[in-house]
Amino acid sequence: xxxxxxxxxxxxxxxDPAGVGxxxxxxxxxxxxxxARADLVLISDEAELAVAxxxxxxxxxxxxxxxxxxxxxxxxxxxxxxxxxxxxxxxTEAGGRWALDNLEIALGLAKAxxxxxxxxxxxxxxxxxxxxxxxxxxxxxxxDYLEETGFTSELxxxxxxxxxxxxxxxSIARVDEGITRDNVTAAAHLLHRVLHESDIAAPxxxxxxxxxxAGENGSFGRHELDIIGPAVADLRAEGLDVSxxxxxxxxxxxxxxxxxxxxxxxxxxxxxxxxxxxDGGVTVAGGLRIPICTPAHGTAFDVVGKGVANTGSIRNAFxxxxxxxxxxxxxxxx
Amino acid sequence: xxxxxxxIAITMGDGAGIGPEVVVGAxxxxxxxxxxxxxxxxxxxRLRQAADxxxxxxxxxxxxxxxxxxxxxxxxxxxxxxxxxxDLPWGQLSPAAGEAAYQYVRVASELAVSGEVQAICTAPLxxxxxxxxxxxxxxxxxxxxxxxxxxxxxMMLSTPKVKVIHVTTHIGLIDAIAKIEPGLVERTxxxxxxxxxxxxxxxxxxxxxxxxxxAGENGLFGAGEEEEKIEPALETLRADGIDARGPLPADTAFFLxxxxxxxxxxxxxxxxxxxxxxxLGIEAGVNITVGLPxIRTSVDHGTAFDIAGTGKAEVGSMIEALRQAADLAPVSxx
Numbered sequence: 302x303x304x305x306x307x308x309x310x311x312x313x314x315x316x317d318p319a320g321v322g323x324x325x326x327x328x329x330x331x332x333x334x335x336x337a338r339a340d341l342v343l344i345s346d347e348a349e350l351a352v353a354x355x356x357x358x359x360x361x362x363x364x365x366x367x368x369x370x371x372x373x374x375x376x377x378x379x380x381x382x383x384x385x386x387x388x389x390x391x392x393t394e395a396g397g398r399w400a401l402d403n404l405e406i407a408l409g410l411a412k413a414x415x416x417x418x419x420x421x422x423x424x425x426x427x428x429x430x431x432x433x434x435x436x437x438x439x440x441x442x443x444x445d446y447l448e449e450t451g452f453t454s455e456l457x458x459x460x461x462x463x464x465x466x467x468x469x470x471x472s473i474a475r476v477d478e479g480i481t482r483d484n485v486t487a488a489a490h491l492l493h494r495v496l497h498e499s500d501i502a503a504p505x506x507x508x509x510x511x512x513x514x515a516g517e518n519g520s521f522g523r524h525e526l527d528i529i530g531p532a533v534a535d536l537r538a539e540g541l542d543v544s545x546x547x548x549x550x551x552x553x554x555x556x557x558x559x560x561x562x563x564x565x566x567x568x569x570x571x572x573x574x575x576x577x578x579x580d581g582g583v584t585v586a587g588g589l590r591i592p593i594c595t596p597a598h599g600t601a602f603d604v605v606g607k608g609v610a611n612t613g614s615i616r617n618a619f620x621x622x623x624x625x626x627x628x629x630x631x632x633x634x635x
Numbered sequence: 636x637x638x639x640x641x642x643i644a645i646t647m648g649d650g651a652g653i654g655p656e657v658v659v660g661a662x663x664x665x666x667x668x669x670x671x672x673x674x675x676x677x678x679x680x681r682l683r684q685a686a687d688x689x690x691x692x693x694x695x696x697x698x699x700x701x702x703x704x705x706x707x708x709x710x711x712x713x714x715x716x717x718x719x720x721x722d723l724p725w726g727q728l729s730p731a732a733g734e735a736a737y738q739y740v741r742v743a744s745e746l747a748v749s750g751e752v753q754a755i756c757t758a759p760l761x762x763x764x765x766x767x768x769x770x771x772x773x774x775x776x777x778x779x780x781x782x783x784x785x786x787x788x789x790m791m792l793s794t795p796k797v798k799v800i801h802v803t804t805h806i807g808l809i810d811a812i813a814k815i816e817p818g819l820v821e822r823t824x825x826x827x828x829x830x831x832x833x834x835x836x837x838x839x840x841x842x843x844x845x846x847x848x849x850a851g852e853n854g855l856f857g858a859g860e861e862e863e864k865i866e867p868a869l870e871t872l873r874a875d876g877i878d879a880r881g882p883l884p885a886d887t888a889f890f891l892x893x894x895x896x897x898x899x900x901x902x903x904x905x906x907x908x909x910x911x912x913x914x915l916g917i918e919a920g921v922n923i924t925v926g927l928p929x930i931r932t933s934v935d936h937g938t939a940f941d942i943a944g945t946g947k948a949e950v951g952s953m954i955e956a957l958r959q960a961a962d963l964a965p966v967s968x969x
Contacts, residue, residue, distance in 0.1 A: 426852075437855060472857035473846050474812045512807045513905035522807030550909035567848035568907065571886035576893065576914045 309417035309626035310340045311619075312377070312407035315349055318387035319396045320600025321610040322422025323353025328612045329619055330374055331359045338623050341374035342416060344403045346383065350376070358608050377410070379403050390602040397428030404439075408446045411591045417626035419593040420619055425600045437470045440586045443593060452487035453588030456495060457574050457597065458621065460581050463499075463561040464570035465492035476566045480511055480524055485532035485563070489543055491588050492561045498592075498628040499621060507552055507559040508533055508545030509569055515548045529565075553577070581613040583621055592625040594618040638706070640672050641753035641964035643957060644743040647677025648758030649765075650719045650732040652938025653948035655685035658711075658758055660950035661957060663691035665708035671961035672706035674752060676739045679715040681723070686711075688946040701751055714742060725944025733764030740775065744782040747929040754964040755779070755931040756956050761938045776924050779931060788926035789826045792912045793959050797892045799900045799908040800827040800925060811904040812846060812860065820868035820901070826926040827899050828877050833930075835966040842888050842897035843869060843881030844907055850882040865903075889915070921956045923963065932960040 316322025326343075327350075329335055343350065343363060354360035364370040366378040381402030384395045404424075410416045424439065436442040440455050454465045467488045468479035489506055496504035508529060512522035519526050529546040536543040545563075547555075552562060553573040564570035574582065582597030596614030604610055645662075648654025659682050662673055675682065679697040686693050697715035698704055704712040718735035740760075746752040757775050765772065772778040780788055791800045802823045803811040824841060831839035843865060844850070847857030854862075861882040872879040883891075885902070889911035892900045902908030920935030934952040942948060 470848050470856045472860065473848075474809065474858060474860060477809050513805060513909070516807070517805075521805060522809065524807075549906045550913050553910065553914050568885045569910070571848075572889060572907065572911050573914050575886050575890050576911055 308338065308340055309623055309630060310342065310415065311418045311420055311622055311626065312342045312344055312410050312416040313374070314344045314400070314403040314407055314419070314421040315353055316422030317392075317396050317400045317425040317428050317600045318349060318352075319389050319391055319393065319428070319605070320423055320425060320602060321356070321605055322600065323349060324356035324605075324608065324610045325422050325596070325612055325615040327353040327357035327359055327361050328610075329615050330361050331357065335619065336372060336374055340370070342377045342410065343374050344377050344379055344406050346379050347376070348383070356606055356608065377406070379406060381406070390605045392425045392427035392431060394428070394431040397425065397430070397432030397434070400424050401429060401432055401434060405446070408443065412447055416591070417630060418591050418622040420615075420622050421593070421595045422615065423596055423598060423600045440469075443586050443589055447589055449589055451588055452484065452491055453586070454488055454491055456492065456585040456587040457570060458583040458585060458617070459574060459577055460617070462556050462559070462574075462577070463492065463496055464564055464574060465561065465587060466564050466567060466570060468566050470567060473566060477511065477524060480528055480565055482528050482532045482535070485529055486535055489532070489536050489541070489563050492563055493541055493543075495585065495587050495592075495625065496561050498625045500624055500628075501560050503542060504560040505558065506541070506543045506561045506563055507547055507555070508543060508563045509549040509552055509565050510546035511565045513548070513550070515546050580611065581617050583614055583618040585621060585625075591629075592622050594622040638672060639966070640670065641961055642672045642674055642751065643754045643756050643960050643964065644746050644752040645673055645675045645957070646736070646739040646743050646755065646757045647675060647682065648739070649736045649761040649938045650678055650681045650723055651725060651727055651729050651764070651943060652759055652761055652940055653936075653943045654758030654760075654938065655681045656689050656943070656946065656948040657934065657950050657953040658682065659686045659691055659693055659695070660689045660948065661953040662711050663689070663693050664950075664954055667954065667957055668706060668708045670958060671754075671964070672704070673712070673957065674701065674704055674706075675711055675713045676716070676743045676746075677713060678717060678719045678735065679713045680717075680721075681719050682711060682713060688944055689948075690946060701746070716742065726940040728761065728764050728767065728940075730764060730767040733761060733766070733768035733770070736760040737765060737768060737770045737778070740778055741782055744779055747927070748783060752929065754929050754960040755927075756953075756960045757931065757933040758953065759934060759936060759938045761940075775931075775933060779924065779927055783928050785927050787822060788924050789823050791827070791830070791923035791925050792908060793921070793923060793962070794912055794915045797889060797900060797912060797915055798831075798898065799902050799912055800830075801905060801908045802901065802903050804905050808904060808906075815846065815860075815864045815903055817864060817868040817871075820865055821871055824868065824872055824877065824879050824901055827901060828879075830925045830930060830963060831899050833965045834963045836898050838878060839898040840896070841877065841879045841899045841901060842883050842892060843879055843901040844885040844888050844903055845882035846903050848884075850884045920952060921959050923959060930960060930963040932956040932963075
């Protein structure tokens with residue numbers, strides 16, 4: 302009974318076939334702990350799994366589609382279009398199409414309630430655009446596909462520090478249109494909820510200001526006084542441990558004080574997060590019915606086929622998917 | 636025999652504040668004299684009092700001419716204007732001290748214009764005292780610009796690995812984006828380029844940040860601000876032989892600069908430059924003004940009237956300001 306709760310069903314895609322995605326997944330699956338923690342559904346085909354195993358130097362042990370899985374990862378045979386062999390280390394339309402198709406199958410399983418989380422290996426933006434992806438980013442696509450209407454945000458996760466954004470891939474000149482009391486509150490709620498689901502009992506959240514020096518009492522903009530400050534007060538009145546707005550050039554120096562930092566725009570968090578380290582970083586699509594997790598790094602064409610791709614991020618992404626999906630299943634069953 | 640070390644004029648700041656203490660405190664560190672030839676512009680008697688409260692053993696020598704300066708550790712060479720009253724109390728607003736602080740800056744800027752000093756390092760002045768003395772400037776930067784006939788300056792920050800110059804600074808984020816135009820970008824890059832060359836980098840590689848997330852990702856994010864506001868400036872600069880590259884996604888530009896790809900990064904707005912520099916670790920805050928006849932650095936603290944005259948003032952920021960002034964001052968002089 303409790304077993305079904307603690308073993309979430311996770312759909313896994315290998316990402317762009319030109320990159321290191323397959324190698325990362327193969328290495329992840331080579332750890333017996335991985336299959337012990339989740340029922341894994343590999344959206345792939347035999348050829349892709351074979352290349353992945355060869356890249357990693359360790360074959361993937363999986364159950365064929367339809368066969369008894371016996372606790373092993375199960376192949377969910379893809380219907381994605383394949384041109385024969387994929388070119389490696391280069392962005393191509395075929396690779397982008399393959400990655401998108403497989404992710405779409407995973408989303409379909411999520412929509413049908415057949416999986417509790419999705420883990421996808423790195424995509425390549427150029428490939429996706431060549432393949433005709435119209436949406437500004439993956440999150441927008443997930444949101445549309447799953448017909449979500451609530452507040453969503455990409456969450457950037459480093460060990461010990463999460464960030465969420467009130468606005469994301471929009472023009473900086475129009476960022477203030479997205480900075481509303483409702484949006485700040487919704488983004489903070491989202492960050493709080495996911496931090497809680499990732500096993501932090503009472504998340505501490507620091508909120509960034511929009512303007513330099515947090516507006517210096519209205520001298521450099523009033524968003525802090527009129528919007529962000531009141532939103533923080535609302536959140537505190539709800540009993541959440543939320544503080545700010547703080548000047549964004551120093552809030553990351555105080556990162557030990559927070560479990561999560563809420564930023565007002567994309568670069569406000571991403572500049573600091575990328576300086577703090579690429580190793581182990583995870584991106585989570587937040588605000589969807591299921592957690593969708595992926596390594597924060599890209600396809601790393603320069604190391605494809607060398608067997609040296611770093612698995613820190615995909616391990617962390619898998620771990621988060623398991624924990625968040627497990628918490629949600631627990632909440633749903635109680 | 637001439638010395639290759641730059642002569643740095645150190646203005647003593649407001650005599651009622653901690654300026655005199657941080658000046659003598661910093662100059663008590665013999666290592667300062669390995670990097671530069673410090674020349675204080677201020678008040679010899681006040682500096683002796685400050686040395687007493689700081690408990691440092693230095694000989695304060697009032698010079699009759701700059702030529703008498705010896706720049707030896709343990710000796711503080713002072714262009715002594717003798718303007719402070721004998722009984723000036725510590726920690727109290729004094730128009731006389733404000734007037735004197737103004738005169739220190741005036742003399743230092745004359746020394747800079749005449750080429751007798753290669754950089755200026757300023758101890759804090761008190762704005763109220765400056766205004767009470769009838770000099771209605773918002774601060775040092777504007778005062779120095781007026782005294783040297785400079786129309787526009789830029790703010791730079793420096794860490795051992797990364798230097799960043801700002802196109803806009805103390806202005807609300809949305810107003811800052813509106814203010815950016817190709818002319819301002821071009822002039823800022825030129826000031827940074829000149830400063831880098833003067834400090835001994837023959838062909839500086841300059842990375843220019845974009846405005847929008849991912850530098851607009853070819854028009855996907857934003858309203859084409861990169862094409863409109865930045866690219867025309869870069870074309871002009873490159874036609875003039877300046878190696879200005881970009882617009883770069885800001886969230887990777889600083890990472891690349893940190894590993895040595897760029898000598899200077901150009902940030903479009905305050906937090907875009909300040910955030911990463913602080914994450915990269917400024918030991919003690921120092922502001923650098925670029926575009927004056929000489930480089931000017933300043934401590935990041937104020938007059939701290941509450942602790943003036945107690946010997947409690949920290950000298951780290953002044954030592955760092957001197958180090959950065961020496962670092963950026965023209966090489967091979969004297």
